[in-house]
Amino acid sequence: MNDTSLAKFSDLANPTRFLALASRLLPWMSVITALLIAVGLYLSFTTDGDYQQGNTVRIMYVHVPAAWLAMMCYTVMAASAIGTLVWRHPLADVSHKAAAPLGAAFTLIALITGSLWGKPMWGTWWVWDARLTSVFILFLMYLGLIAFNKAMDDPSRAARVSAVLILVGFVNIPIIKFSVEWWNTLHQPASVIRMDGPAIDPEFLWPLLIMAFGFSMLFFTLHIAAMRNEILRRRIAAQRRLAARMANREA
C-alpha cells in the first residue's frame, strides 16, 4: 500500500467523509444488487432441474451463496478486528459491530435452506456432520458476539474486547472450509472453487455465480447501510448526553 492510498483510507476515519461517501454509493449499490438478484432468480427458476435432484437443486442457488457469505462476513469482521486492535481505526469498530447481525442472518439462511434440501435428499433435517456442525458453531459465535456487544455500555471498549474474541474465533473459518476434506462427511466437497476448474455443469454454474455476486453486493450494501446507521446512532447518543448535561447545568 503506497502513501496516497493509505492517506485516503485514513481519511475515511472521519465519519462525516464516510457518511458522504456512503450516501453517494448506496443508491448505486442497491440498484446493482436488485438487478443481479433479479437476473439470478430468473435464471435459477428457468434452467432445467437436475435429472436426479429435480427441482430441489434450485435450493442450491440460495444455499451456496448464503454459506459463502456467512464465511466471508466473518473474514470481513476479522479484518476489521485487526484494524481495531492495530490501527485503532474508528470505522473498523463500527464495521465489525455492524457485520455481526448480517453474518448471523446469512448463516441462518444457509442452515435453513440446507436442512430444507437435506430432508428430501438425505432423508433428515439435520445430521451431526463436520460441515454442518462447524457452521452451526459459527452461528452460535455470531449470536454470542451480538449479545456481547449489547451487554457492554462503552462502545469503544466493547469494540476492542470483541475484536479479540473475533480473532480467536477465526480458527473456525478454516475448519468450516476444509471440514469436507479432512473428515468423511455427508456434505459434498467443494465443486466450484477448485484448483482444476469448477466441476459443476455450466448450466448450474451461471445462475449460481450471478446469485453469488448478487448476495455479495447485498452484503456490502447492507453492511455500509448498517455502518451508517451505527455512526448516526452514536452521534444521537452523544448529542443526547450533551443535551442532558446542558439541562442539568441550567437546572
Add this chain to the structure above:
Amino acid sequence: MIALFFRDLKLSIRAGGGALIGVLFFMTVVAVIPFGVGPDLNLLSRIGPAIVWIGALLAALLGLDRLFQAERDDGALDLILMKENPLVLTVFVKCLAHWTATGLPLVIASPLLGLFMNMSEVAIGAVMLTLLVGSPALTFIGAVGAAVAVALPRGGLLVSILVLPLAIPVLIFGVSASYAAVQDPAPFLPPFLILMAITLFSSVIGPFFAALALRNSSD
C-alpha cells in the same frame, strides 16, 4: 512468578472453598445423568466417558470467572498490568495455578465417577489420562473468556457461551481417545497426541489473547 503461583493457589484453595465447588458441581452433574437416562448399567458404561468429559468441561467453565475477577475487584489487576514482567507470562502462571486448584481435583475425582458409571478399569484410566492432558487446554482457552469477562459488568453466563464453542475440539479428541482405549479397532494414540497438541497450542495462544483482552479492557 513462583511466588505468584503459590499466592494464587493458596487464595483459591483457602478463600471460601472456591476450588472445591467445581468438583462438587462436577459430581452433581454426573450424578444427575442416571436420573435422566435411567439406571441402565450397560447404557451408562457405554456413554460414561462422554458424560464424565462433559461434566468436567462444564465444571471447568464454572470456575473460570474466578481467574481474574477477584483481582479486578480489589485492584490487584491494575498492579499486574503495570508490572515489568511480560503480561503473557503472568497470565500463563495464573492459568497454571488455576488449573492446579480447579482442574486437577476434577481429574482426581473422575475415577470415582467412572465407577458410578459402571465403566471398565481401562476406560476409567483412559478418561483420567485424557482429562489430565486435556483439561489444561480448557483453562488456557477459558482464560480468554475470563479476561473478556473482566470488562463486562455482568458477564459470567455470556462468557460460557463464548468459550464453549472453542472448547469443542478438546471435547471431541478427549472423548474419542477415551473410546479408542476401550473399543479395539480404533487406535488410542492419534487422538491422544492431537489432544496433547491442542493443549500445547492453546497454552501459547490462550495467554496471548487473554493478555491482549486484559490490556484492551482496562480503561
